[in-house]
Amino acid sequence: MKAQPKASHFIGGEYVEDTAGAVIEVLYPATGEVIARLHEATPALIERALAAGAQAQKAWGALRPVERARVLSRAAAIIREQGEELARLETLDTGKPIQETRVADWPSGADALEYFAGLAPTVTGETIPLGGDMVYTLREPLGLCVGIGAWNYPSQIACWKSAPALAMGNAMVFKPSETTPLGALRLAEIFIEAGLPPGLFNVVQGRGAVGAALISDPRVAKVSLTGSVPTGQKVYAKAAEGLRHVTMELGGKSPLIIFDDASLEDAVGAAMLANFYSAGQVCSNGTRVFVQKGIRERFLARLSERAQAIRLGDPMDEATQMGPLVSAAQLEKVMGYVTRATAEGALLVTGGGRGPANGGWFVEPTVFADVTDGMELAREEVFGPVMAVLDFDSEDEVIARANATDFGLAAGVFTRDIARAHRVIGQLEAGTCWINAYNLTPVEAPFGGVKLSGVGRENGHAAIGHYSQIKSVYLGLNPVDAPY
Ligand code: NAD
Numbered sequence: 229m230k231a232q233p234k235a236s237h238f239i240g241g242e243y244v245e246d247t248a249g250a251v252i253e254v255l256y257p258a259t260g261e262v263i264a265r266l267h268e269a270t271p272a273l274i275e276r277a278l279a280a281g282a283q284a285q286k287a288w289g290a291l292r293p294v295e296r297a298r299v300l301s302r303a304a305a306i307i308r309e310q311g312e313e314l315a316r317l318e319t320l321d322t323g324k325p326i327q328e329t330r331v332a333d334w335p336s337g338a339d340a341l342e343y344f345a346g347l348a349p350t351v352t353g354e355t356i357p358l359g360g361d362m363v364y365t366l367r368e369p370l371g372l373c374v375g376i377g378a379w380n381y382p383s384q385i386a387c388w389k390s391a392p393a394l395a396m397g398n399a400m401v402f403k404p405s406e407t408t409p410l411g412a413l414r415l416a417e418i419f420i421e422a423g424l425p426p427g428l429f430n431v432v433q434g435r436g437a438v439g440a441a442l443i444s445d446p447r448v449a450k451v452s453l454t455g456s457v458p459t460g461q462k463v464y465a466k467a468a469e470g471l472r473h474v475t476m477e478l479g480g481k482s483p484l485i486i487f488d489d490a491s492l493e494d495a496v497g498a499a500m501l502a503n504f505y506s507a508g509q510v511c512s513n514g515t516r517v518f519v520q521k522g523i524r525e526r527f528l529a530r531l532s533e534r535a536q537a538i539r540l541g542d543p544m545d546e547a548t549q550m551g552p553l554v555s556a557a558q559l560e561k562v563m564g565y566v567t568r569a570t571a572e573g574a575l576l577v578t579g580g581g582r583g584p585a586n587g588g589w590f591v592e593p594t595v596f597a598d599v600t601d602g603m604e605l606a607r608e609e610v611f612g613p614v615m616a617v618l619d620f621d622s623e624d625e626v627i628a629r630a631n632a633t634d635f636g637l638a639a640g641v642f643t644r645d646i647a648r649a650h651r652v653i654g655q656l657e658a659g660t661c662w663i664n665a666y667n668l669t670p671v672e673a674p675f676g677g678v679k680l681s682g683v684g685r686e687n688g689h690a691a692i693g694h695y696s697q698i699k700s701v702y703l704g705l706n707p708v709d710a711p712y
Contacts, residue, residue: 229256229263231320231410236266236433237273238416240280241426246270252406252433257323257552258543258588266409269432274441277430281372281399282447284427289369289397293349300345300395302422303415307338307387314414316544318383321410323552323588324506325543332506336671337387337415340687343671344395351396351692360706366699369397370473371449373695374442376463377404378454379554380509380611383411388671389452390415390429392691398450399428401442406435407555443467450695453477454511456609457635457680464683475684475694477511477676479609480637482658483630484514484666485620488522490642491664496530498642498666499615504538504593505667507550508613509558512638512675514666516599516606517617518626524619528597531617532578535593540583552588553612559589562612569596569605574616601629609635623652631657636679640666659685 231254235243249267256263269277288296307314311334318329353365375389382404393400404412412431419429432438436459443451443466450473453463460478467474484502486495502514519527543551553559559582566580574596583590591612599606599616606616620626630639639658641649649663659677662668669675674688684694 229261229320231263231317233264233266233410233413237269237277238413238431239273239277240430241420243413244273244276246273249273249434252409254321254409255555256320257554260556260587260589263320264410266433268434269438271441274432274438277401277432278372278442278445278447280427280430281401284425285369285372285397285399288394288399288425288428291397293351293395293397296395296397297345297348299419299423300341300391303418303424304338304341304345306418306421307334307341310418311335314383314411317414318411319543319551321382321408322379322554323543325548325551327546327549328506333381333384334411336384336669337391339671340387340391343687344391344691347689347692348395351696353698362703362705364701364703366701367396367692367696368699370695370697371398372447373398373400373450373452374448375400375402376439376442376451376453376455377402377412378511379405379407380506380511382408383415385454386412386415388686392686392695394424394428396692396695398695401430401432403432403434403439403442406433409433439463440466443472444469446470448472450474460682473694475676475686476682477686478637478680478682480511480513480635480677480681481516481607481609481633482512482514482635482638482640483516483518483656484640485518485626485630485642485652486520486523486527487641487643487645487648488520489644491644492523492526492530494664495642496527496534498640499531500534500593502640502666503615504535504550504613507553507591509554509611510667512660512667512669514638514640515610515614515616516630517615518620518630519617521619521621524597528577528595528617531595535578535595538593540590540592550593550613552583552590554589556589558611559591562591562610562614565605565608565610565612565614566591566594569599569603569614569616572603572605574599574603574605577617579613601632607633623648627652627655631655634680635677637677637681638662
């Protein structure tokens with residue numbers, strides 16, 4: 229299988245190559261075979277991308293918002309027309325099953341383009357009366373933005389960042405994860421086909437050093453990162469040197485709390501979605517599943533039954549429900565957590581092994597019970613299909629334990645008692661929460677974390693504020709009162 233793009237980078241409206249950059253091999257996670265060979269961006273290409281973005285932004289930012297919206301809407305339509313081809317490319321890049329990439333990845337990106345296309349022309353300022361004089365405000369673009377992506381939702385991330393950025397009149401230089409570099413290049417092509425002027429969405433490939441070079445440039449007004457907490461800390465610190473705006477979408481170890489009055493079938497289904505979708509490589513996953521003691525046995529029995537029925541295998545097969553992990557490194561990391569969880573005394577309920585032996589980086593859907601708060605499995609982000617089930621007795625106890633983490637991305641509660649649901653959610657330290665649902669992230673809802681899980685929000689009206697800045701204009705209508 230091959231997925232070689234025309235060239236490694238997309239700058240100023242065209243594919244660009246510079247073979248002087250270090251090689252990036254793109255591997256298909258289901259087999260380990262090389263499907264594309266790219267090069268990292270050299271300093272000359274980084275400069276070219278930043279210059280193209282800075283130059284193109286001026287005219288774009290001056291357009292009427294409806295004109296920008298028209299381009300974004302067209303891009304969304306093209307994504308939907310090419311849905312099948314894009315889903316296959318995403319599956320090759322990430323190893324995620326085609327049944328997921330058809331409905332989740334690019335479609336969610338198209339939603340973002342449609343949503344921000346619709347929202348941009350509605351953004352207005354304020355008029356503030358001052359008894360004669362007045363102030364009015366304008367929401368202006370920030371300028372040139374840098375987007376840096378993770379490998380778990382590469383195309384969705386590229387769309388979630390570029391859609392509000394472009395809608396509000398900014399330009400973007402996007403660096404995908406070196407593990408999944410393909411989707412963003414297709415997005416750049418689609419934008420040009422949709423009528424986006426060249427230079428407004430540029431893609432440069434590379435590892436961390438390329439990202440670091442981008443965010444150090446004085447022309448850059450904002451950095452939006454999706455990645456791990458340690459990377460977020462580095463990127464935030466670097467951005468602070470130039471007092472750049474930031475959005476940080478980072479990791480989590482989110483609690484999913486299941487009270488004994490919950491619908492068991494729904495709670496089991498949600499816990500599986502919260503741990504096994506995309507082979508567990510989802511930042512908002514509810515990886516600490518707190519189950520009230522009274523339903524522990526029934527919950528584990530049904531969970532084990534349903535987890536064992538998950539179809540693991542060829543991601544291109546429509547019947548496959550779970551694919552491999554994204555890389556050999558991720559496989560090694562996840563299997564390390566599995567081995568140490570057993571050694572620490574957690575009870576392996578199901579899974580724990582490698583999947584079909586065809587060379588891919590598969591891990592079986594895995595459930596550990598009897599996990600306690602101090603165990604590594606309850607504290608660290610695994611980013612694989614490994615669920616930790618913890619027992620609890622009371623509401624107050626579980627709230628305190630759920631909050632006893634430095635992360636704060638997401639949280640969920642399952643109960644039929646609606647007053648309790650709101651009471652508990654109200655006390656959980658998390659930016660994105662669900663009641664009797666999990667991991668649904670419609671573009672209409674702001675998404676992001678608190679504590680070490682992030683700064684700022686993607687999606688929803690909130691994202692408008694993160695890709696624009698307010699100019700206040702004092703309008704003097706009276707004689708100037710100078711005491712000189
Ligand atoms: P990562 O932190 O290793 O890399 C993220 C991106 O940052 C990559 O493109 C990488 O090349 C780049 N990078 C690395 N060092 C850099 C530096 N010094 N300067 C600039 N850029 C640098 O993360 P990953 O392994 O690609 O993704 C997994 C992580 O992402 C998990 O922790 C997961 O929770 C998180 N994530 C969060 C969200 C969210 O929305 N909150 C979504 C998806 C993934």
